[in-house]
Amino acid sequence: MKDKVLAAPLNGDLDAFERKIPHLSNALSRRIDADPESVQQGLAQLVLTIVELLRQLMERQALRRIDGGGLTDEQVENLGRTFMELDRAMEELRDHFGLEPEDLNLDLGPLGRLL
Amino acid sequence: MIELLAITDDPVAPPPPLRLVPAGPVAVVVGPAPEGEVDAEALWDRESLLEDLVDERALLPIRYGTRVEDDAAAAAAVVPRGAELAAALERVRGAVEVSVRAITPEGEEAGDVGAVHARLSGLAREHARHDGPEPLRAAYLVDRAGVDVFVAAVRELQQEHRGLSILCTGPWPPYSFAEPR
Numbered sequence: 001m002k003d004k005v006l007a008a009p010l011n012g013d014l015d016a017f018e019r020k021i022p023h024l025s026n027a028l029s030r031r032i033d034a035d036p037e038s039v040q041q042g043l044a045q046l047v048l049t050i051v052e053l054l055r056q057l058m059e060r061q062a063l064r065r066i067d068g069g070g071l072t073d074e075q076v077e078n079l080g081r082t083f084m085e086l087d088r089a090m091e092e093l094r095d096h097f098g099l100e101p102e103d104l105n106l107d108l109g110p111l112g113r114l115l
Numbered sequence: 116m117i118e119l120l121a122i123t124d125d126p127v128a129p130p131p132p133l134r135l136v137p138a139g140p141v142a143v144v145v146g147p148a149p150e151g152e153v154d155a156e157a158l159w160d161r162e163s164l165l166e167d168l169v170d171e172r173a174l175l176p177i178r179y180g181t182r183v184e185d186d187a188a189a190a191a192a193v194v195p196r197g198a199e200l201a202a203a204l205e206r207v208r209g210a211v212e213v214s215v216r217a218i219t220p221e222g223e224e225a226g227d228v229g230a231v232h233a234r235l236s237g238l239a240r241e242h243a244r245h246d247g248p249e250p251l252r253a254a255y256l257v258d259r260a261g262v263d264v265f266v267a268a269v270r271e272l273q274q275e276h277r278g279l280s281i282l283c284t285g286p287w288p289p290y291s292f293a294e295p296r
């Protein structure tokens with residue numbers, strides 16, 4: 001695995017950056033409701049949130065691999081919870097629009113909004 | 116079901132199981148859709164694939180989880196946007212994304228992220244500032260040959276701005292610059 005850290009902070013405290021990773025539940029607090037006007041906004045927000053989440057997960061993985069250590073129990077638990085929230089949010093979206101999982105990709109604009 | 120990974124215009128076939136599906140002036144890099152749940156390991160695997168590809172060709176990463184039925188559906192999704200995707204490839208050709216985040220360490224006064232961003236933007240082809248909890252979360256599209264100079268600038272800025280903790284990661288595929296205009 002390639003080292004993804006090009007320049008680390010002076011104090012070498014990479015953990016401080018990890019703590020800045022928001023929980024998906026916070027980011028999704030304004031997710032889709034019954035108001036049709038908010039649907040598009042909700043979709044856009046969800047897509048952006050997921051993209052940002054993926055990006056941050058990749059960064060975190062990169063940092064972890066450099067430290068050479070595994071994740072702490074708490075981090076593993078947080079990660080698991082995050083993915084559960086992600087699953088649930090996607091499921092709600094599908095229920096709301098009556099879409100199949102495959103449709104969801106298309107509906108959110110494959111290639112319409114590249115990552 | 117196949118998964119779409121990236122848009123490219125390089126005719127060289129990617130390593131299996133990835134394949135190239137021609138789509139007008141560009142081509143789509145596709146692979147078998149992974150089974151099972153999304154987890155960090157799956158994301159990282161995908162990132163590794165993209166990184167290997169981006170080392171050798173210009174590419175636009177496609178949003179994670181984009182799947183279609185078959186090659187014909189992949190081409191059908193891309194062909195109508197061939198021209199703008201080709202233009203987008205020109206924008207990122209020869210460049211990589213470098214991510215910079217800056218936070219204020221506990222007990223320090225907030226540093227001047229505006230100055231940091233201005234200096235780094237001057238060294239990048241393009242830049243994109245993202246919303247986030249940090250005072251600065253930004254992506255810079257940097258010429259491959261200019262990455263060392265960019266990183267040296269980040270180190271200098273870190274020395275000059277003791278009120279900031281600056282983390283610079285990369286090189287990444289051009290995630291923040293993949294959207295056609």
